[in-house]
Amino acid sequence: MKNLLQSVRITINDKLYVKDPESSNLGKRIVEESIIMINDIGFENFTFKKLGQKIGSNESSIYRYFENKHKLLLYLASWYWGWLEYRLVFATNNIPDANAKLEKAIEIMTQATEIDLAFTHIDEVLLNKIVINEYSKSYLTKEVDMENKEGYFVIYKRLVNRLSQMIKEVNTDYPYPESLASTLIEGALHQYFLMDHFSSLTSCDVNVTPTEYFKHIAFNTLNIKNNG
Amino acid sequence: MKNLLQSVRITINDKLYVKDPESSNLGKRIVEESIIMINDIGFENFTFKKLGQKIGSNESSIYRYFENKHKLLLYLASWYWGWLEYRLVFATNNIPDANAKLEKAIEIMTQATEIDLAFTHIDEVLLNKIVINEYSKSYLTKEVDMENKEGYFVIYKRLVNRLSQMIKEVNTDYPYPESLASTLIEGALHQYFLMDHFSSLTSCDVNVTPTEYFKHIAFNTLNIKNNG
DNA sequence: CAAATATAAAAGTATTACTATCAATATATA
DNA sequence: TATATATTGATAGTAATACTTTTATATTTG
Incomplete structure (x- = not known):
């Protein structure tokens, strides 16, 4: 997809990093390669030491950008949800x-x-x-309330809120707009996971998309005929 | 709730334990106290050493029952889903x-x-x-396909399958019975989590139950009038 | 060019997630 | 009841993790 704006920047809560990774070449490499590496070996097996070795930098240098890998995950997830939000609003x-x-x-x-x-x-x-494989781990923690207060999840919350507003616009009387919005967003991640690892637990595959399934749910539960 | 059967036993894949925790007093204490402790301090902070201290036993003794805390979590989750399955079938x-x-x-x-x-x-x-706070972590791993093959998730899969069969009985033409079943089960856990930590992302609270919300979704998406 | 800043390298610490060994104790059986 | 066997407890040890600290070396900027 092409971007119509010259330079859009996803703004992320500055408590999530020590030094803005967008501000230097090393910072960008940390983000770039951590995405590849977390996807490759999984968040549990991912360490700053391994990342340092991969990007030819030192563990201690990475700590100057992110306090720990948990905050890096929150940063990456925030970027993802911010990017989705931007696309949602634009579209x-x-x-x-x-x-x-x-x-x-x-x-x-x-x-x-x-x-x-x-x-x-x-x-x-x-x-x-x-996000499909690791996002839940960023909030399923004992620190979630404190981190929520610090604003680590604002972009995600704003996104769910935008979607629930759109649901309300379709049917003002529908009693569960927030739950439907969170179910659509979280449920989509889950259905994609099931397609990859538990195909018997999903009706989605190469022919049937999660989009089709969730449109059917949304428009039927809102008692509106589906156009799609 | 009361149990009509004298002694029901939830049968769990014996690859999940080294020695059956139901077979001894120590085993039962490990299960009993690990539930309290994981709930208390969270799965990440939970260690066999801490559990040993709490139950007045030794770390090494706990390792004789469970290979590691990941398998203990899988054991506890299997027990939970097995218990739910038993209640589902019975009811x-x-x-x-x-x-x-x-x-x-x-x-x-x-x-x-x-x-x-x-x-x-x-x-x-x-x-x-x-299960609400930790279950996702048991399958969001790089080992999920291997562990799935070993049968670590059979009870959960059987439960989702039973629910999707019931969905099919209500409406044979509905194209997404497996996805709806997995959405109901996983979605319920998620809505309870949101009630506790992200109340703005859910429509459920003391007055509006997840049950009400999911009944509405199910019966509307299946084009059947809701009785409840 | 000097000063400030950023990065690299190395070493150190506490904790985790185990494994191994051996002693103590409980239980089963001959 | 004596003995074998299984179970549990105590201690120590290892490799890896998740950092922190210190010092040296680049690089940038004023």
Whole structure:
């Protein structure tokens, strides 16, 4: 996909890093290669030492950018959700019809990720895989309430909120807009995971997309006929 | 809740333990106290050393029952899903009407957990909290395909399968029974988590239950009027 | 060119996730 | 009841992790 704006920058809570990784070449390499490496060996096996070896830098230098790998994961996830939010707003902004708008929104939120050439040092396809496989671990912790207060999840929350607003616009009387929005976003990640590892637990495959499934859920539960 | 059967035993894949924890007093204490401790300090902070100190036993003795804490988590989760499956089968077995049966099933799968006095050394309420907060971590790993082959997730898969069969009985033409079943089960865990930590992302609270929300989703998406 | 800043290298610490060994104790069986 | 066997406990040890600290060396900027 092509980016119409010259330079969009995803703004991330500055408490998530010690030094802004966008501010230097080393910082960008840390982000770029950590995405490849986490996707490759998984978050549990990923260490700053290994990353340092891969990018020809030192463990201690990486600690000058991120306090620990947990915060790096939160940074990467925030970037991903910020990028999705940007695409969501951009794609739905000019659609006046509430139904068509929600339909487009569900497409953006549930379709397979394609590369975005506007951000050269970030592979969005791999980042999407990381979010599918690792995002839950960033909030399923004993520190979640404290970190939520610090604003580590604002972008994600804003995104769910935007989607629930669109749901409300389609049907003002629907009693569960927030739950439906969170179910669509979290559920999409889960269905993609099941496609890869537990195919018997999902109806989705190469022919049936999660997008189709979630559109069916949304428009039936909102008692609106599905256009798609 | 009361158990009508004298002694039901949840059967768990014997590859998940080195020595059956049900076979000795120490084994039962390991299970009993690990549930309390994991719920208390979280799975990441939980270690066999700490558990040993708490139960007045030795780290090395615990290793004689479970290879590592990951397998203990898989054991606890299997027990939980096995218990839910037993309750599901028991509660729906004698219901002839497919709609009423599915409705009952959704209740069992999404309602707040109550203590089951039949299993004295297991606190089902705490175990439910562990499943909400930690279950994803048991499968979001690089070893998931291998462990799936070893049968570590059979009970969970059987449970999702039972629910999707009930969905099919309600509406044979519905194209996504497996996805709906997995969404209901996983989605319920997620909504409970959101109620505790991200209340703005869910429509559920003390008055609106996840059960109500998921019944609405299921019966509307299946184009059947909801009884509940 | 000097000063400030960024990065690299190396060493050190506490904790984790085990494994191995051996002693103590409980239990089963002859 | 004596003995064999299994179970548990105590201690020590190892490699890896997740850092922190210190010092040296580049690089940038004023």
